[in-house]
Structure formats: structure tokens, C-alpha cells
Amino acid sequence: MLHTRDIRVSYGMSEVIHGLSFGVGNNETLAIMGRNGMGKTTLFKALIGILPASGTIQFGTEEIIRRQPFERVKRGLAYVPQGRLVFGTLSVEENISAGLEATGRRSVPTDIYDLFPVLHDMRRRKAGNLSGGQQQQLAIARALATDPKVLLLDEPTEGIQPSIIKDLARTLNEIKRIRKISIVVSEQVLSFASDIADRMIVLDKGHIAFETAGDEIDAARISRHLTV
Amino acid sequence: MSGFTTQELFAIFAMQGFSGLSLFCVFLLMALGLAIIFGQMGVINMAHGEFMTLGAYLTYLVSVQAATLGEWALDAYFPVAIAVAFLGAFMLGYLVERFMIRHLYQRPLDTLLATWGLGLILQQLFRSIFGPREKTVTMPDWLLGSYSATDMIDIPLNGLFILAITILLSVALLVLLYRSRWGTKVRATTQNRTMANAAGINTDRVDRLTFALGCGTAGVAGAAFTTIASTGPTSGGQYIVDTFLVVVFGGAASLFGTIVSAFGIAQSQSILSFFWSGSMAKVFTLLTVVVILMFRPQGLFASKVRR
Numbered sequence: 001m002l003h004t005r006d007i008r009v010s011y012g013m014s015e016v017i018h019g020l021s022f023g024v025g026n027n028e029t030l031a032i033m034g035r036n037g038m039g040k041t042t043l044f045k046a047l048i049g050i051l052p053a054s055g056t057i058q059f060g061t062e063e064i065i066r067r068q069p070f071e072r073v074k075r076g077l078a079y080v081p082q083g084r085l086v087f088g089t090l091s092v093e094e095n096i097s098a099g100l101e102a103t104g105r106r107s108v109p110t111d112i113y114d115l116f117p118v119l120h121d122m123r124r125r126k127a128g129n130l131s132g133g134q135q136q137q138l139a140i141a142r143a144l145a146t147d148p149k150v151l152l153l154d155e156p157t158e159g160i161q162p163s164i165i166k167d168l169a170r171t172l173n174e175i176k177r178i179r180k181i182s183i184v185v186s187e188q189v190l191s192f193a194s195d196i197a198d199r200m201i202v203l204d205k206g207h208i209a210f211e212t213a214g215d216e217i218d219a220a221r222i223s224r225h226l227t228v
Numbered sequence: 229m230s231g232f233t234t235q236e237l238f239a240i241f242a243m244q245g246f247s248g249l250s251l252f253c254v255f256l257l258m259a260l261g262l263a264i265i266f267g268q269m270g271v272i273n274m275a276h277g278e279f280m281t282l283g284a285y286l287t288y289l290v291s292v293q294a295a296t297l298g299e300w301a302l303d304a305y306f307p308v309a310i311a312v313a314f315l316g317a318f319m320l321g322y323l324v325e326r327f328m329i330r331h332l333y334q335r336p337l338d339t340l341l342a343t344w345g346l347g348l349i350l351q352q353l354f355r356s357i358f359g360p361r362e363k364t365v366t367m368p369d370w371l372l373g374s375y376s377a378t379d380m381i382d383i384p385l386n387g388l389f390i391l392a393i394t395i396l397l398s399v400a401l402l403v404l405l406y407r408s409r410w411g412t413k414v415r416a417t418t419q420n421r422t423m424a425n426a427a428g429i430n431t432d433r434v435d436r437l438t439f440a441l442g443c444g445t446a447g448v449a450g451a452a453f454t455t456i457a458s459t460g461p462t463s464g465g466q467y468i469v470d471t472f473l474v475v476v477f478g479g480a481a482s483l484f485g486t487i488v489s490a491f492g493i494a495q496s497q498s499i500l501s502f503f504w505s506g507s508m509a510k511v512f513t514l515l516t517v518v519v520i521l522m523f524r525p526q527g528l529f530a531s532k533v534r535r
Contacts (some may be wrong), residue, residue: 081426095416142427
């Protein structure tokens with residue numbers, strides 16, 4: 001569904017992502033693991049198009065590396081940024097409908113509120129006044145409103161309490177099942193990642209350290225890369 | 229204020245207050261456009277006054293055309309003139325964004341200078357086309373005269389008319405921004421341009437239309453302006469500083485604040501200028517605004533959310 005070849009991203013003269021190649025298949029969840037500063041967020045920004053990158057990003061059959069972010073969204077790539085970045089002064093409902101722009105649909109699809117009932121109760125509230133966990137749900141809802149084929153989630157567990165992290169994993173699995181979409185998620189929390197991922201890539205200093213899939217996910221080996 | 233009876237004072241306040249309302253209308257129409265552009269894109273449009281002048285000259289042109297058509301046309305041309313003024317300023321704004329402003333985002337100082345230069349160019353264009361002498365629009369009969377509320381209070385009809393236009397346009401803008409899908413896009417872009425783009429909004433297009441809409445509003449301000457004064461090449465430029473004052477005082481992100489601040493500034497200038505000279509009234513207003521802004525740098529109204 002989404003395949004990259006030799007992606008490189010630089011800030012000024014210093015290259016931080018050194019030629020990554022990976023892919024995610026249909027209805028598959030790929031977790032990209034790594035400590036802070038290993039390039040996860042940079043990689044995600046390059047995938048959605050906020051940061052310029054070289055190499056190729058193949059989405060379906062199309063090369064999208066030259067496309068602007070909103071054009072990538074229109075084609076079916078959705079982005080939930082680190083730190084959520086909901087539109088604080090807009091109401092919850094307006095936040096979700098900002099995502100509808102890519103689809104041309106007029107009203108919020110009901111399955112979004114089914115997934116996140118709390119957002120329905122609070123739909124008239126300003127998004128900036130929601131709690132961190134609720135804002136995270138809203139950011140996911142906004143991304144789902146664009147009708148994505150691939151959902152990019154950058155550290156969705158950051159700043160969220162452990163009991164809610166469990167719910168989040170359940171919700172993401174449900175989204176994948178109902179909507180038949182692929183998910184690419186960046187994470188530091190191994191337990192959360194193994195709850196949702198079919199495959200994991202471990203990122204170290206802008207390189208892929210190694211890759212594991214399915215049952216053979218080696219918790220001990222990944223943990224070594226996640227702790228300092 | 230000695231030498232006036234209470235009744236006279238009341239009449240003075242009522243009439244000056246009303247002429248202040250006409251000033252308020254021009255301020256508000258100008259400031260709404262400026263606030264939308266500034267709030268949305270962070271662009272300080274120094275040529276905003278010239279868009280108002282353009283609207284005023286377009287109104288003049290429509291009135292000249294109407295005069296050749298006969299009496300009935302003179303009675304009915306004004307709504308057409310408003311539409312023409314809006315469209316003319318809207319289209320010029322669209323082109324300016326497309327060919328100039330777009331290349332200068334993230335460079336506030338350059339935008340300031342570039343739009344100031346654009347303002348000068350437009351002023352000279354107006355001078356070359358229409359001549360340096362001020363043009364007066366032929367007013368329809370139904371806009372002349374006044375309504376006598378009491379023996380001492382006369383309220384001019386043209387003032388009532390532009391008040392009605394201003395209210396209509398402000399309500400339309402508020403509905404557009406807060407009740408329409410387009411408004412959601414604009415406000416999302418204002419909040420976080422990068423994220424709005426990554427959420428699927430074509431922010432370049434939103435910018436272009438917002439800038440044009442702000443300019444179109446200034447065009448309507450120009451049409452309203454012709455009913456209270458005659459139009460010269462620099463008519464609009466004279467309002468630019470006051471208009472910025474209104475926007476900053478009201479709080480850049482709040483349209484409601486813009487309305488309140490336009491009202492306050494226009495009224496204090498109008499009423500004070502009856503008792504003192506016009507420039508003293510201006511000095512006093514400015515001082516008050518400066519003092520209030522020292523205590524509330526974010527302006528009168530700012531939206532409250534968690535950060």
C-alpha cells in the first residue's frame with residue numbers, strides 16, 4: 001500500500017534519516033520503534049509531506065514525494081501528529097469536519113462517533129479544553145474523517161495514562177478491522193506496540209536496526225534499543 | 229461643557245453619537261477585512277485603504293453610468309454599486325495575493341513594505357485615471373435629508389443606510405466564518421497552517437480567497453464611504469492607521485472584539501471632537517488605547533483555551 005525507497009531527510013546540512021526503505025501492506029499494522037531522537041517524528045513528517053525528503057514514496061501505484069500534504073491526504077494518507085495538534089479554538093465537531101474536506105462529505109460519518117462516544121457528548125465544546133486523552137481521540141477522529149487507506153500515528157501514547165493506553169490499542173485494532181485500513185505507528189511503549197503491530201521496525205539513528213514480524217517478535221532485543 | 233443646557237447636551241450627544249456611528253461603519257468595514265487578513269495570514273496589508281478607495285471610485289463610476297440612464301437608475305443604482313465595489317476589490321485582492329503576497333509569506337517586514345509600495349502605486353493610478361480632484365457621487369433622492377427625532381435631533385438618512393449595510397455585511401461575515409464549512413477551513417488554517425494542510429485542507433486556496441474576501445469588504449467600505457464624503461486618491465489611506473488601531477485594540481483574533489473596539493474608538497473621536505478640536509480628540513483616544521493596551525496587550529477580547 002505504502003512503500004518507500006531510500007528516503008533521506010535533512011535539517012540544513014545534517015542528514016537525520018539515512019535512506020530508509022520499507023513498506024506496509026494492505027490491512028497491516030506496522031510499528032516503528034525507537035528512542036527519542038532516532039528520527040521517528042522526522043520520518044512521519046516526511047511521509048505526510050510537511051518536511052521535504054528525497055527518495056521515493058509509492059502510495060498505491062502513485063509516486064507522491066512531490067505532492068503537498070493536503071494532496072496526499074486526498075489520496076488516502078492520514079496523519080495524527082505527535083502532540084495531537086487539534087485546532088484548539090474550534091469545536092470538537094468542527095475539528096472533525098476539517099478532515100471531511102478531503103472527501104467532499106458534508107456531515108460527520110456516524111461510525112466515528114461510535115468509535116469515540118465521548119467526542120459525541122462533547123461535540124460543541126472547544127477542542128482546546130479537552131483532556132489529553134480526549135484530544136488524542138479527536139486527532140484520530142479527524143484523521144479518520146478523511147477516509148484514509150493508510151493511517152499514520154506519531155507516538156499516540158505520549159502523555160496518556162496507562163489505563164487509557166489499553167483502550168487506545170483496542171480502538172486502533174477495531175478501526176483496522178472495520179475500515180480495512182493499514183496503520184503505521186511510531187512508538188516507544190513496547191507493550192502497546194505489540195498489542196497492535198503485525199510487524200515492527202526498530203529505528204536507530206536514522207537507520208533501520210532490524211525488522212521482526214508476527215510471533216517471532218523478540219521483546220528482549222527490541223527493549224535493548226528502547227532503553228538508554 | 230458649560231453654556232449648554234441639559235437638553236442641548238443630550239441633543240449634541242445624540243447627533244454626534246450618530247455621526248460617530250457613520251465613522252464606526254467605515255472603521256468596522258475596513259477593520260473586518262483587515263482583521264480577517266491579519267488574523268488568517270499574519271499579513272499586514274498597508275494597501276488596504278487603497279482597496280477602499282477602489283470601491284469608492286467604482287461606486288462613483290456606477291453612479292455616472294446610472295445618471296446617463298435616467299432618473300429611475302439614479303434611484304436604484306446603489307445596491308448595484310455595492311456589488312460592483314465588492315467584486316472589483318475582491319478580484320484585485322485575488323490577483324495581488326496570487327502575484328505578490330504569496331511569495332512573501334513568513335517575511336512580515338517585506339510584506340509590509342511591498343503592500344505599502346502597492347498602495348502608493350494604486351494611489352498614483354487613481355490620480356492618473358480620475359484626476360487629483362475629489363469626486364462626489366450623485367446620491368439617490370431617498371438617501372438625502374434627515375429624520376427629525378425631536379426638534380433638536382436630526383439624524384441623516386445616509387447614515388442610517390450605511391449602518392444597515394454594515395450590520396448586514398458584518399452578520400454575513402460572522403455567519404460565513406462561524407457557521408459555514410468554508411469558515412471552518414479558514415479558522416483551522418489560522419490556528420495551525422501546517423496541521424490544517426496535513427488534515428487535508430488546501431491552505432493556499434484558503435489564503436487566496438480569504439485575502440480577496442478581506443479586500444472585497446474594504447471595497448464595500450468604499451461604497452459606504454461615498455455617502456458621507458467625497459472621494460480622492462488618498463481617501464482610503466487616511467483611514468489605515470485608525471483601522472490598524474481598531475484591529476489591535478479589539479484583539480487580532482476576535483471579530484467581536486473588532487466590532488466593540490471600532491465602536492469605542494469612533495464614538496470617542498466623534499463626541500470629543502465636538503467639544504475639543506479634532507486632533508485633541510484623536511490624541512485623547514490614542515492615549516486611552518495605549519494605556520489599555522499596556523494592561524491588556526492581547527487586546528480587548530481574546531479567545532480562552534488551554535495552552
